[in-house]
Amino acid sequence: MNYWLMKSEPEVYSIAHLQRQGETIWDGVRNYQARNFLRQMQEGDLAFFYHSNSNPPGIIGLMRVVKTGIADPTQFDPINEYYDPKSSPESPRWQTVVVEFAETFSNFLSLSILRQKFGDEELMVVRQGNRLSVMPVSEAVAKKILAMKS
Numbered sequence: 001m002n003y004w005l006m007k008s009e010p011e012v013y014s015i016a017h018l019q020r021q022g023e024t025i026w027d028g029v030r031n032y033q034a035r036n037f038l039r040q041m042q043e044g045d046l047a048f049f050y051h052s053n054s055n056p057p058g059i060i061g062l063m064r065v066v067k068t069g070i071a072d073p074t075q076f077d078p079i080n081e082y083y084d085p086k087s088s089p090e091s092p093r094w095q096t097v098v099v100e101f102a103e104t105f106s107n108f109l110s111l112s113i114l115r116q117k118f119g120d121e122e123l124m125v126v127r128q129g130n131r132l133s134v135m136p137v138s139e140a141v142a143k144k145i146l147a148m149k150s
Contacts, residue, residue: 003142023100058110067098105149
């Protein structure tokens with residue numbers, strides 16, 4: 001099993017939305033490095049749900065990858081903000097995954113707490129200027145984060 005951190009702005013899609021829906025397609029990622037991380041995901045992987053662009057930002061909970069290798073449908077919709085005219089159903093440029101709700105943490109792990117506990121070589125999200133919305137988390141760091149959740 002692998003671990004990931006996936007960001008979403010809570011006003012756009014929060015962990016409460018995911019909890020109500022049960023599962024969702026993680027669409028709209030338009031960064032090639034983040035897309036490549038999505039391509040590496042496997043069913044059963046766990047992802048930390050990170051509320052970004054909030055006050056304060058941080059890890060709010062956990063979700064599980066339940067389906068991989070999905071062509072992001074937003075790339076084909078010309079009225080969608082994530083439309084990509086260079087992509088086609090025969091040759092999609094953007095893949096994604098379906099995730100399901102696992103849990104909301106008792107302790108919100110703010111970015112400042114994460115910076116106190118982890119160096120930027122351990123956890124990508126604490127690096128200055130890091131804007132990736134999807135990133136890997138090592139098993140050792142994931143276990144430390146899970147120990148901090150309650």
